[in-house]
Amino acid sequence: MRLVKTEAPPAASPLEVSGVTAAYGSEPVLWDVSFRVPEGQLVAVVGPNGAGKTTLLKVVMGLMEPAAGRATVFGKPFSKARQLVGYVPQRGSVDWDFPTDALDVVQMGLYGKLGWFRRPGRREREKAMECLEKVGMAEFAGRQISQLSGGQQQRIFLARALAQEARLYLTDEPFAGVDYKTEQAIVELLRDLKAAGGTVVVVHHDLATVPDYFDRVVILNRRLVAEGPVEEVFTRENVSDAYGGAVSYLAGAE
Amino acid sequence: MEPLRDLLFDYTIRNVALGSAVLGTVGGALGSFAVLRRQGLLGDALAHATLPGVCVAFMLTGSKSPAILLLGAALSAGLGALFILAVVGGTRIKQDAALGIVLSVFFGAGIVLLTFIAGSGDAGQSGLDRFIFGQAATIVRADVVTMGLLAAAAVVLLALFFKEFKLLSFDPAFAASLGFPVRALNVLLTALIVVAVVVGIQAVGVVLMAAMLITPAAAARQWTDRLSVMVSLSAAFGAASGVCGALISASGSNLPTGPLIVLVATGVLVVSLLLGRRHGFVWAWLAGRRNRREVLGRGGAS
Numbered sequence: 407m408r409l410v411k412t413e414a415p416p417a418a419s420p421l422e423v424s425g426v427t428a429a430y431g432s433e434p435v436l437w438d439v440s441f442r443v444p445e446g447q448l449v450a451v452v453g454p455n456g457a458g459k460t461t462l463l464k465v466v467m468g469l470m471e472p473a474a475g476r477a478t479v480f481g482k483p484f485s486k487a488r489q490l491v492g493y494v495p496q497r498g499s500v501d502w503d504f505p506t507d508a509l510d511v512v513q514m515g516l517y518g519k520l521g522w523f524r525r526p527g528r529r530e531r532e533k534a535m536e537c538l539e540k541v542g543m544a545e546f547a548g549r550q551i552s553q554l555s556g557g558q559q560q561r562i563f564l565a566r567a568l569a570q571e572a573r574l575y576l577t578d579e580p581f582a583g584v585d586y587k588t589e590q591a592i593v594e595l596l597r598d599l600k601a602a603g604g605t606v607v608v609v610h611h612d613l614a615t616v617p618d619y620f621d622r623v624v625i626l627n628r629r630l631v632a633e634g635p636v637e638e639v640f641t642r643e644n645v646s647d648a649y650g651g652a653v654s655y656l657a658g659a660e
Numbered sequence: 661m662e663p664l665r666d667l668l669f670d671y672t673i674r675n676v677a678l679g680s681a682v683l684g685t686v687g688g689a690l691g692s693f694a695v696l697r698r699q700g701l702l703g704d705a706l707a708h709a710t711l712p713g714v715c716v717a718f719m720l721t722g723s724k725s726p727a728i729l730l731l732g733a734a735l736s737a738g739l740g741a742l743f744i745l746a747v748v749g750g751t752r753i754k755q756d757a758a759l760g761i762v763l764s765v766f767f768g769a770g771i772v773l774l775t776f777i778a779g780s781g782d783a784g785q786s787g788l789d790r791f792i793f794g795q796a797a798t799i800v801r802a803d804v805v806t807m808g809l810l811a812a813a814a815v816v817l818l819a820l821f822f823k824e825f826k827l828l829s830f831d832p833a834f835a836a837s838l839g840f841p842v843r844a845l846n847v848l849l850t851a852l853i854v855v856a857v858v859v860g861i862q863a864v865g866v867v868l869m870a871a872m873l874i875t876p877a878a879a880a881r882q883w884t885d886r887l888s889v890m891v892s893l894s895a896a897f898g899a900a901s902g903v904c905g906a907l908i909s910a911s912g913s914n915l916p917t918g919p920l921i922v923l924v925a926t927g928v929l930v931v932s933l934l935l936g937r938r939h940g941f942v943w944a945w946l947a948g949r950r951n952r953r954e955v956l957g958r959g960g961a962s
Contacts, residue, residue: 467837485839493837500831504696505887514827518838523820550885550938566834 418481420445420490420574420605421466425475428458428465434628435461438475441624441633443607445573448600448619450610450636453626454649459609462626463576467493479574489518492572494563496579502552508562509547512537515569537565541595557588564595575599575606582611593619616640672797676863676910679799679807680902680921683860684872686811688898689818690856691873692880692891693849696829701756702744702850704870705763707857709740711770711866714791715777724787726806730858737854740766767866794865794918796906807859814855817848818891825849826887863906865918872898875925882936901925 421443428436436458443449451459464470466477468484479487492515512534513526520526526534538544541561546554554562560580567575575596581589596606596619610616616623616636623640625631627648632639694703713736714729721728740762747758774789790798818825827835828845836842853873860869880894905921934942 469833469836488837488839491837493834495831495833495837499833501696504830505881505885505890506826506830507885511830514831514834517823517827517835517840520823522824525823 418478419443421477421479421607422481423462423466423475423477426462426465426472426477427474428461428470428472434473436465436472436626437629439626439630440475441630443605443622445605446600446603447605447621448596449605449607449622449624450616450620451607451624451626452610452613452616452648453631457627457648459626460578463578463609466576467491490573492567492570492575494567494575494577494580497556497560497563497582499578502554502559504551507548507550508538508543508554508558508565509534511551511562512565512569515566518570534565534569537568538562540568540598541565542591557584557591560584560588560592561595564592568599573604575604577606578609579611580608581615613645672800673907673910675801675804676796676799676906677903679804680796680863680906680917681899682804682807682811682902683856683863684876684898684900684902684921685895686814686856686859686898687869687872687902688876688880688894688896689815689891690853691875691877691898692887692894693825693829694853694873695877695881696887697849699853700870700874701759702741703853703857703873705744705759705766706737706740706854707861707866707869708763708770709737709766710734710857710861711791712736712766712773713739714788714861715770715773718788719773719777726803726862730806730810730862733858733861734854736766737857738851741850741854770866790865791861792865792867793916794861794863794868794921795909796863796917796921797910799863799906803862807862810855810859814852814859817852821845821848822888863902863917864921865916868918868922871922871925872902875922875929876901879925879929879932879936882932882939885938897925897928901928 419442423442424440426436426439427434435456439458439462451462453459461470465472466479466484477484480490484491509531513530515537516526516530516533520530535544535547538547541564543558543561543565546558551559551562564577564580567577577596580592580596584592596608599606608620610620617640620636622634623636624633625639625644625648627650631648632644691700691703694700710733713732713734715732716736717729717732718724723729744755744758744762747753747761748755753761774792777788787795787798824835824840824845827838827840828842828849832842835845856873857869860872864872876894876897877890879897880890883893884890901924902921905924906917909915909917909920932940934940937943
């Protein structure tokens with residue numbers, strides 16, 4: 407007698423990195439990095455320039471083949487689980503003079519579900535409008551994207567990721583070059599995603615805000631320095647280990 | 661009204677106008693993507709790279725049928741594109757230098773071959789040099805059919821993959837994260853640009869073909885902030901420039917067609933830069949003046 411197979415238990419971690427080593431040419435950028443992100447957490451990935459943060463994202467998303475190890479998303483390789491992932495690239499990575507408006511950019515988040523050849527229609531427009539409302543940008547829907555401020559552009563990118571209706575969000579420096587008010591609005595948004603059961607991984611630069619914003623932190627400097635809940639592993643010792651030297655403005659963090 | 665009557669009834673002129681409209685349309689449409697992806701010079705290098713292909717195709721077959729010559733042109737441009745990719749990917753030479761190398765080496769080889777063919781006394785060779793600056797008056801029905809089929813294929817593919825090409829051009833990293841095969845789409849888009857170049861070289865010539873990719877697109881950008889409108893407008897500008905330039909050239913003036921078409925397109929660009937509704941100088945100047953007056957007026961009132 408065969409048992410009816412039920413759906414697999416959702417035990418798999420949203421993001422698991424095991425023994426990843428990655429190199430450009432002969433220069434290793436990541437060395438034997440392993441960690442596991444539990445579901446429903448806000449996770450910061452910090453480390454000095456060249457620590458391999460962007461490379462880590464590339465490996466996770468299958469844009470770069472690691473020399474060893476592997477990364478899985480909900481227990482599967484990224485290519486099998488990409489519908490569960492929303493991605494927010496760095497704002498500086500695109501040309502904001504491109505002839506398009508805010509609503510159109512947000513609709514791009516639905517292109518994956520639309521698949522080949524099909525054009526976005528009314529349903530997609532409504533969905534995108536909803537996401538714009540969630541980031542407080544509805545009134546800018548028809549605005550040419552170069553006429554938005556840096557903070558507004560960042561929120562457009564977040565709205566595009568919202569449209570993907572993901573369970574894991576990978577965001578690359580969403581706070582870069584935005585003012586204090588926008589930063590607060592973005593943090594609020596990330597917390598909403600978490601409250602809705604999502605997991606958010608943020609490549610982050612500002613060490614001072616890590617304890618305020620995040621539940622967990624991954625401290626990286628080519629190898630993994632530490633990973634875990636912020637209050638346990640975000641210590642002066644670990645941070646100066648990663649950044650090599652005294653990190654004075656963290657005096658109060660311990 | 662004589663040119664208009666010729667356009668409708670004169671067999672030669674009708675072919676010339678049709679051919680030029682086709683090349684302007686496909687060049688303008690694909691040129692929009694080349695310009696937005698900052699690949700205008702790629703079009704230039706690939707256009708120059710077609711010349712040796714035309715010569716070799718003629719030397720091998722002795723035929724001047726458009727299908728054979730344009731096939732040679734496409735293969736040669738494809739080789740140039742591969743060479744650029746290999747140089748950029750495999751050496752420390754940057755893209756601009758790689759484009760320069762391909763442009764000059766292929767064009768140089770083409771000129772050598774042209775001279776060789778001219779010296780060989782082959783009676784059929786006369787006219788190959790029209791590929792340098794273009795000669796619309798030599799366009800006959802067979803050319804128009806070949807150009808039309810190639811252009812139609814390119815435009816259909818562009819329409820089918822419009823959403824994908826837009827995403828690829830705006831945000832390739834995001835496209836990759838959604839699972840679109842970015843590299844394959846890149847190759848396809850570049851291949852379509854090669855097709856646009858090949859369609860145009862007979863009438864415009866390899867030296868100036870890049871202008872038919874860049875100029876109409878740059879002009880169209882001044883009028884709109886929507887990609888779909890920009891692509892259609894650019895195609896319309898290209899077609900209009902092609903027809904005007906080719907008619908002037910073919911109506912007995914004996915001036916080379918390529919430069920005339922490019923001059924017309926440049927006229928469209930100048931007008932667009934001045935008057936373009938979205939980004940034209942005149943509107944920006946007027947808006948600036950109005951804003952200044954408003955701000956100063958408000959300041960004075962308080």
